[in-house]
Amino acid sequence: MTTLLRLYWEFFKTGLFAVGGGMATLPFLKDIGETTGWYTYSDLMNMLAVSESTPGPIGINMATYVGFTVGGVPGAVIATIGEVTPSIIVILIVAAMLKKFRDSKYVQNAFYGLRPASTGLIGAACVSVMFEVLTCVRIASADGSLLNSFQLMGGNLFNLRGLALAVVLLVLTNWVKPVKNWHPIVFIALSAVVGVVFGFAGV
Amino acid sequence: MKEMLELFLTFSKMGVMTFGGGMAMLPILQREVVDNKHWATEEELVDYYAIGQCTPGIIAVNTATFIGQKKGGAIGGILATLGLVFPSLVIISLLAGLITNFSHLAWVKNAFAGIQVCVCVLIFNATVKLLKKSVVDKPTAAIFVLVLVGSVFLNVSPVWFVILAALMGILLKNLEVKA
Known part of the structure:
Protein backbone atom coordinates (compact mmCIF):
# COMPACT_ATOMS: atom_id res chain seq x y z
CA MET A 1 0.00 0.00 0.00
CA THR A 2 2.71 2.48 0.95
CA THR A 3 4.51 1.56 -2.28
CA LEU A 4 1.44 2.45 -4.33
CA LEU A 5 1.05 5.76 -2.46
CA ARG A 6 4.72 6.57 -3.05
CA LEU A 7 4.27 5.60 -6.71
CA TYR A 8 1.34 7.97 -7.07
CA TRP A 9 3.27 10.81 -5.42
CA GLU A 10 6.41 10.27 -7.53
CA PHE A 11 4.41 10.29 -10.77
CA PHE A 12 2.33 13.26 -9.63
CA LYS A 13 5.60 15.18 -9.26
CA THR A 14 6.75 13.96 -12.68
CA GLY A 15 3.52 15.10 -14.31
CA LEU A 16 3.74 18.47 -12.59
CA PHE A 17 7.36 19.32 -13.33
CA ALA A 18 8.07 17.65 -16.69
CA VAL A 19 7.45 20.33 -19.29
CA GLY A 20 7.52 19.51 -22.99
CA GLY A 21 6.01 16.08 -23.48
CA GLY A 22 6.92 12.42 -23.04
CA MET A 23 10.69 12.66 -23.37
CA ALA A 24 10.74 15.39 -20.70
CA THR A 25 9.60 12.80 -18.14
CA LEU A 26 12.78 10.72 -18.71
CA PRO A 27 15.05 12.71 -16.32
CA PHE A 28 12.35 12.41 -13.62
CA LEU A 29 11.88 8.67 -14.15
CA LYS A 30 15.67 8.26 -13.94
CA ASP A 31 15.63 10.19 -10.67
CA ILE A 32 12.80 8.00 -9.29
CA GLY A 33 14.77 4.84 -10.13
CA GLU A 34 17.86 6.20 -8.39
CA THR A 35 16.16 7.39 -5.22
CA THR A 36 13.82 4.40 -4.73
CA GLY A 37 15.90 1.57 -6.22
CA TRP A 38 12.77 0.24 -7.94
CA TYR A 39 14.56 -0.22 -11.30
CA THR A 40 17.92 0.51 -12.94
CA TYR A 41 18.68 2.98 -15.70
CA SER A 42 19.23 0.03 -18.02
CA ASP A 43 15.70 -1.25 -17.20
CA LEU A 44 14.35 2.22 -17.92
CA MET A 45 15.94 2.29 -21.37
CA ASN A 46 14.32 -1.04 -22.24
CA MET A 47 10.99 0.41 -21.13
CA LEU A 48 11.60 3.48 -23.28
CA ALA A 49 12.28 1.28 -26.31
CA VAL A 50 9.06 -0.68 -25.78
CA SER A 51 7.14 2.58 -25.18
CA GLU A 52 8.36 3.98 -28.49
CA SER A 53 7.37 0.80 -30.32
CA THR A 54 3.80 0.43 -29.06
CA PRO A 55 0.67 2.51 -29.69
CA GLY A 56 -0.11 5.41 -27.37
CA PRO A 57 1.74 8.54 -26.23
CA ILE A 58 5.32 7.67 -25.17
CA GLY A 59 5.02 9.47 -21.81
CA ILE A 60 1.93 7.48 -20.87
CA ASN A 61 3.44 4.19 -22.05
CA MET A 62 6.54 4.82 -19.92
CA ALA A 63 4.48 5.69 -16.85
CA THR A 64 2.41 2.54 -17.33
CA TYR A 65 5.50 0.38 -17.82
CA VAL A 66 7.37 1.76 -14.82
CA GLY A 67 4.21 1.40 -12.71
CA PHE A 68 3.77 -2.20 -13.86
CA THR A 69 7.41 -2.98 -13.01
CA VAL A 70 6.95 -1.60 -9.50
CA GLY A 71 3.49 -2.92 -8.66
CA GLY A 72 1.88 -5.01 -11.41
CA VAL A 73 -1.42 -3.90 -12.94
CA PRO A 74 -2.47 -1.77 -9.92
CA GLY A 75 0.95 -0.08 -10.10
CA ALA A 76 0.48 0.62 -13.82
CA VAL A 77 -2.92 2.24 -13.18
CA ILE A 78 -1.72 4.27 -10.17
CA ALA A 79 1.43 5.58 -11.92
CA THR A 80 -0.53 6.62 -15.01
CA ILE A 81 -3.30 8.31 -13.01
CA GLY A 82 -0.62 10.02 -10.90
CA GLU A 83 1.10 11.40 -13.97
CA VAL A 84 -2.08 12.78 -15.58
CA THR A 85 -3.58 14.28 -12.38
CA PRO A 86 -1.54 17.53 -12.49
CA SER A 87 -2.25 17.85 -16.24
CA ILE A 88 -5.98 17.65 -15.66
CA ILE A 89 -5.91 20.16 -12.79
CA VAL A 90 -3.65 22.63 -14.63
CA ILE A 91 -5.56 22.43 -17.92
CA LEU A 92 -8.96 22.84 -16.25
CA ILE A 93 -7.66 25.97 -14.50
CA VAL A 94 -6.04 27.31 -17.68
CA ALA A 95 -9.20 26.61 -19.72
CA ALA A 96 -11.24 28.66 -17.24
CA MET A 97 -9.05 31.69 -17.87
CA LEU A 98 -7.68 30.96 -21.31
CA LYS A 99 -7.20 34.55 -22.45
CA LYS A 100 -5.56 35.71 -19.23
CA PHE A 101 -3.16 32.75 -19.33
CA ARG A 102 -2.13 33.35 -22.93
CA ASP A 103 -1.55 37.07 -22.43
CA SER A 104 0.18 36.81 -19.05
CA LYS A 105 3.72 38.19 -19.17
CA TYR A 106 4.69 36.10 -16.14
CA VAL A 107 3.60 32.85 -17.78
CA GLN A 108 5.38 33.67 -21.04
CA ASN A 109 8.56 34.73 -19.24
CA ALA A 110 8.58 31.65 -17.02
CA PHE A 111 8.35 29.45 -20.10
CA TYR A 112 11.18 31.40 -21.73
CA GLY A 113 13.36 29.95 -18.96
CA LEU A 114 11.59 26.61 -18.64
CA ARG A 115 11.98 25.44 -22.23
CA PRO A 116 15.81 25.47 -22.39
CA ALA A 117 15.94 23.98 -18.87
CA SER A 118 13.71 21.10 -19.91
CA THR A 119 15.95 20.53 -22.95
CA GLY A 120 19.00 20.67 -20.67
CA LEU A 121 17.53 17.97 -18.42
CA ILE A 122 16.80 15.73 -21.41
CA GLY A 123 20.33 16.46 -22.68
CA ALA A 124 21.77 15.37 -19.33
CA ALA A 125 19.68 12.17 -19.44
CA CYS A 126 21.10 11.66 -22.94
CA VAL A 127 24.66 12.02 -21.61
CA SER A 128 24.03 9.39 -18.93
CA VAL A 129 22.49 7.03 -21.49
CA MET A 130 25.57 7.46 -23.68
CA PHE A 131 27.88 6.66 -20.76
CA GLU A 132 25.75 3.66 -19.85
CA VAL A 133 25.45 2.17 -23.34
CA LEU A 134 28.53 3.30 -25.26
CA THR A 135 31.23 3.34 -22.58
CA CYS A 136 32.08 1.40 -19.46
CA VAL A 137 31.93 4.52 -17.30
CA ARG A 138 28.98 4.70 -14.91
CA ILE A 139 27.61 7.83 -13.27
CA ALA A 140 26.74 7.03 -9.68
CA SER A 141 24.89 9.26 -7.24
CA ALA A 142 25.41 8.31 -3.63
CA ASP A 143 22.92 9.26 -0.94
CA GLY A 144 23.80 12.43 0.88
CA SER A 145 26.51 13.47 -1.56
CA LEU A 146 25.94 16.55 -3.70
CA LEU A 147 28.35 15.49 -6.43
CA ASN A 148 27.90 12.49 -8.72
CA SER A 149 30.87 10.18 -9.14
CA PHE A 150 32.16 8.59 -12.35
CA GLN A 151 33.37 5.01 -12.17
CA LEU A 152 35.10 2.83 -14.74
CA MET A 153 33.62 -0.68 -14.82
CA GLY A 154 35.32 -3.46 -16.79
CA GLY A 155 38.52 -3.23 -18.80
CA ASN A 156 37.65 -1.11 -21.82
CA LEU A 157 36.77 2.56 -21.87
CA PHE A 158 34.49 2.27 -24.89
CA ASN A 159 31.97 -0.29 -26.08
CA LEU A 160 33.24 -0.35 -29.68
CA ARG A 161 30.45 -2.42 -31.25
CA GLY A 162 27.83 -0.22 -29.63
CA LEU A 163 29.66 2.90 -30.76
CA ALA A 164 29.78 1.62 -34.37
CA LEU A 165 26.04 0.89 -34.38
CA ALA A 166 25.32 4.30 -32.84
CA VAL A 167 27.26 6.09 -35.59
CA VAL A 168 25.42 4.13 -38.31
CA LEU A 169 22.05 4.91 -36.70
CA LEU A 170 22.93 8.58 -36.23
CA VAL A 171 23.75 8.91 -39.92
CA LEU A 172 20.65 6.95 -41.01
CA THR A 173 18.24 8.94 -38.80
CA ASN A 174 19.63 12.38 -39.68
CA TRP A 175 21.15 12.52 -43.12
CA VAL A 176 19.97 9.65 -45.33
CA LYS A 177 16.79 10.42 -47.28
CA PRO A 178 14.15 8.86 -47.28
CA VAL A 179 15.36 6.59 -44.45
CA LYS A 180 15.53 9.43 -41.91
CA ASN A 181 11.77 9.92 -42.02
CA TRP A 182 11.00 6.31 -41.15
CA HIS A 183 9.31 5.56 -37.84
CA PRO A 184 11.66 4.90 -34.87
CA ILE A 185 10.22 1.38 -34.60
CA VAL A 186 12.11 0.45 -37.80
CA PHE A 187 15.44 1.47 -36.27
CA ILE A 188 14.58 -0.22 -32.97
CA ALA A 189 13.80 -3.48 -34.78
CA LEU A 190 16.98 -3.18 -36.85
CA SER A 191 19.08 -2.63 -33.72
CA ALA A 192 17.47 -5.65 -32.04
CA VAL A 193 18.52 -7.82 -34.99
CA VAL A 194 22.06 -6.39 -34.95
CA GLY A 195 22.18 -7.00 -31.18
CA VAL A 196 21.21 -10.66 -31.59
CA VAL A 197 23.50 -11.32 -34.59
CA PHE A 198 26.58 -9.75 -32.98
CA GLY A 199 25.78 -10.83 -29.39
CA PHE A 200 25.70 -7.29 -27.97
CA ALA A 201 25.01 -8.37 -24.40
CA GLY A 202 27.94 -10.78 -24.53
CA VAL A 203 25.82 -13.79 -23.54
CA MET B 1 -24.29 10.16 -20.70
CA PHE B 102 11.28 -14.04 -21.58
CA SER B 103 13.92 -11.63 -20.28
CA HIS B 104 16.24 -14.40 -19.08
CA LEU B 105 16.77 -15.75 -22.64
CA ALA B 106 20.14 -14.94 -24.21
CA TRP B 107 18.72 -13.68 -27.50
CA VAL B 108 16.29 -11.37 -25.70
CA LYS B 109 19.19 -9.91 -23.69
CA ASN B 110 21.22 -9.42 -26.88
CA ALA B 111 18.26 -7.83 -28.68
CA PHE B 112 17.72 -5.33 -25.85
CA ALA B 113 21.44 -4.52 -25.73
CA GLY B 114 21.16 -3.59 -29.42
CA ILE B 115 17.94 -1.68 -28.84
CA GLN B 116 19.56 0.37 -26.06
CA VAL B 117 22.07 1.75 -28.57
CA CYS B 118 19.15 2.81 -30.74
CA VAL B 119 17.37 4.44 -27.78
CA CYS B 120 20.56 6.36 -27.10
CA VAL B 121 20.52 7.77 -30.65
CA LEU B 122 16.77 8.51 -30.49
CA ILE B 123 17.17 10.51 -27.25
CA PHE B 124 20.09 12.37 -28.82
CA ASN B 125 17.98 13.26 -31.88
CA ALA B 126 15.09 14.38 -29.65
CA THR B 127 17.46 16.64 -27.69
CA VAL B 128 18.83 18.25 -30.85
CA LYS B 129 15.30 18.84 -32.17
CA LEU B 130 14.19 20.47 -28.89
CA LEU B 131 17.41 22.47 -28.75
CA LYS B 132 16.53 24.25 -31.98
CA LYS B 133 13.14 25.27 -30.57
CA SER B 134 14.04 26.18 -27.01
CA VAL B 135 17.45 27.84 -27.32
CA VAL B 136 16.66 31.08 -29.15
CA ASP B 137 19.27 33.53 -27.79
CA LYS B 138 22.26 33.82 -25.42
CA PRO B 139 20.33 33.69 -22.10
CA THR B 140 18.42 30.55 -23.13
CA ALA B 141 21.68 28.99 -24.34
CA ALA B 142 23.21 29.75 -20.92
CA ILE B 143 20.25 28.17 -19.09
CA PHE B 144 20.51 25.08 -21.30
CA VAL B 145 24.24 24.63 -20.64
CA LEU B 146 23.95 25.31 -16.89
CA VAL B 147 21.10 22.82 -16.43
CA LEU B 148 22.83 20.19 -18.60
CA VAL B 149 26.15 20.44 -16.76
CA GLY B 150 24.47 20.82 -13.37
CA SER B 151 22.30 17.78 -13.92
CA VAL B 152 25.19 15.56 -15.08
CA PHE B 153 27.52 16.45 -12.19
CA LEU B 154 25.15 17.17 -9.30
CA ASN B 155 23.00 14.73 -7.39
CA VAL B 156 19.98 17.05 -7.32
CA SER B 157 16.33 16.39 -8.22
CA PRO B 158 15.29 17.75 -11.65
CA VAL B 159 12.44 19.56 -9.85
CA TRP B 160 14.86 22.21 -8.52
CA PHE B 161 16.25 22.96 -11.97
CA VAL B 162 12.72 23.46 -13.32
CA ILE B 163 11.67 25.84 -10.52
CA LEU B 164 14.94 27.79 -10.77
CA ALA B 165 14.68 28.07 -14.56
CA ALA B 166 11.13 29.44 -14.41
CA LEU B 167 12.27 32.12 -11.93
CA MET B 168 15.31 32.86 -14.12
CA GLY B 169 13.03 33.34 -17.12
CA ILE B 170 10.91 35.92 -15.29
CA LEU B 171 13.98 37.67 -13.87
CA LEU B 172 15.86 37.83 -17.18
CA LYS B 173 12.86 39.17 -19.10
CA ASN B 174 12.29 41.83 -16.43
CA LEU B 175 15.93 42.96 -16.63
CA GLU B 176 15.59 43.07 -20.40
CA VAL B 177 12.62 45.43 -20.18
CA LYS B 178 14.44 47.73 -17.78
CA ALA B 179 17.67 47.85 -19.78
Missing part, protein backbone atom coordinates in the same frame (compact mmCIF):
# COMPACT_ATOMS: atom_id res chain seq x y z
CA LYS B 2 -24.07 9.04 -24.30
CA GLU B 3 -21.88 12.06 -25.06
CA MET B 4 -19.51 11.19 -22.22
CA LEU B 5 -19.17 7.61 -23.47
CA GLU B 6 -18.48 8.98 -26.94
CA LEU B 7 -15.68 11.19 -25.54
CA PHE B 8 -14.08 8.21 -23.80
CA LEU B 9 -14.34 5.95 -26.86
CA THR B 10 -13.14 8.54 -29.37
CA PHE B 11 -10.04 9.30 -27.31
CA SER B 12 -9.41 5.58 -26.75
CA LYS B 13 -9.40 5.18 -30.51
CA MET B 14 -6.90 8.02 -30.81
CA GLY B 15 -4.74 6.42 -28.11
CA VAL B 16 -4.49 3.27 -30.20
CA MET B 17 -3.77 5.21 -33.38
CA THR B 18 -1.08 7.48 -31.93
CA PHE B 19 2.30 5.98 -32.54
CA GLY B 20 5.15 7.96 -31.05
CA GLY B 21 4.79 11.18 -29.13
CA GLY B 22 2.28 13.98 -28.85
CA MET B 23 3.51 15.43 -32.14
CA ALA B 24 2.33 12.36 -34.02
CA MET B 25 -1.14 12.95 -32.62
CA LEU B 26 -1.93 16.29 -34.28
CA PRO B 27 -3.03 14.99 -37.70
CA ILE B 28 -5.21 12.34 -36.01
CA LEU B 29 -6.77 14.97 -33.74
CA GLN B 30 -7.50 17.17 -36.74
CA ARG B 31 -9.34 14.38 -38.51
CA GLU B 32 -11.32 13.08 -35.52
CA VAL B 33 -12.03 16.19 -33.45
CA VAL B 34 -12.30 18.87 -36.15
CA ASP B 35 -13.49 17.06 -39.30
CA ASN B 36 -15.53 14.13 -37.95
CA LYS B 37 -16.96 15.22 -34.58
CA HIS B 38 -16.86 19.03 -34.89
CA TRP B 39 -15.90 19.31 -31.21
CA ALA B 40 -13.47 22.16 -31.91
CA THR B 41 -12.41 24.35 -34.82
CA GLU B 42 -9.01 24.10 -36.45
CA GLU B 43 -7.93 27.35 -34.72
CA GLU B 44 -9.06 26.15 -31.29
CA LEU B 45 -7.20 22.91 -31.77
CA VAL B 46 -3.97 24.75 -32.63
CA ASP B 47 -4.44 26.93 -29.50
CA TYR B 48 -5.04 23.91 -27.28
CA TYR B 49 -2.06 22.18 -28.75
CA ALA B 50 0.21 25.19 -28.23
CA ILE B 51 -0.89 25.52 -24.61
CA GLY B 52 -0.61 21.74 -24.14
CA GLN B 53 3.03 21.98 -25.17
CA CYS B 54 3.93 24.67 -22.66
CA THR B 55 1.96 23.44 -19.65
CA PRO B 56 3.36 20.64 -17.49
CA GLY B 57 2.78 17.01 -18.42
CA ILE B 58 2.27 14.91 -21.54
CA ILE B 59 1.22 17.02 -24.54
CA ALA B 60 -1.36 14.49 -25.76
CA VAL B 61 -2.98 14.35 -22.30
CA ASN B 62 -3.12 18.13 -21.99
CA THR B 63 -4.76 18.49 -25.42
CA ALA B 64 -7.23 15.70 -24.66
CA THR B 65 -8.23 17.32 -21.35
CA PHE B 66 -8.72 20.65 -23.14
CA ILE B 67 -11.00 19.23 -25.83
CA GLY B 68 -12.88 17.08 -23.32
CA GLN B 69 -13.61 20.00 -20.99
CA LYS B 70 -14.85 22.10 -23.90
CA LYS B 71 -17.30 19.36 -24.83
CA GLY B 72 -18.34 18.19 -21.36
CA GLY B 73 -16.86 20.34 -18.59
CA ALA B 74 -14.48 18.97 -15.96
CA ILE B 75 -15.95 15.44 -16.19
CA GLY B 76 -15.53 15.56 -19.96
CA GLY B 77 -11.88 16.54 -19.56
CA ILE B 78 -11.24 13.67 -17.17
CA LEU B 79 -13.06 11.13 -19.38
CA ALA B 80 -11.19 12.19 -22.52
CA THR B 81 -7.88 11.71 -20.70
CA LEU B 82 -8.89 8.37 -19.22
CA GLY B 83 -9.96 7.28 -22.71
CA LEU B 84 -6.60 8.32 -24.14
CA VAL B 85 -4.54 6.39 -21.59
CA PHE B 86 -6.75 3.28 -21.49
CA PRO B 87 -5.23 1.48 -24.52
CA SER B 88 -1.70 2.15 -23.21
CA LEU B 89 -2.59 0.59 -19.87
CA VAL B 90 -3.90 -2.58 -21.51
CA ILE B 91 -1.19 -2.97 -24.17
CA ILE B 92 1.80 -2.16 -21.95
CA SER B 93 0.58 -4.33 -19.06
CA LEU B 94 0.21 -7.32 -21.41
CA LEU B 95 3.59 -6.71 -23.06
CA ALA B 96 5.42 -6.02 -19.81
CA GLY B 97 4.18 -9.32 -18.38
CA LEU B 98 5.29 -11.13 -21.50
CA ILE B 99 8.74 -9.51 -21.61
CA THR B 100 9.37 -10.31 -17.93
CA ASN B 101 8.79 -13.99 -18.71
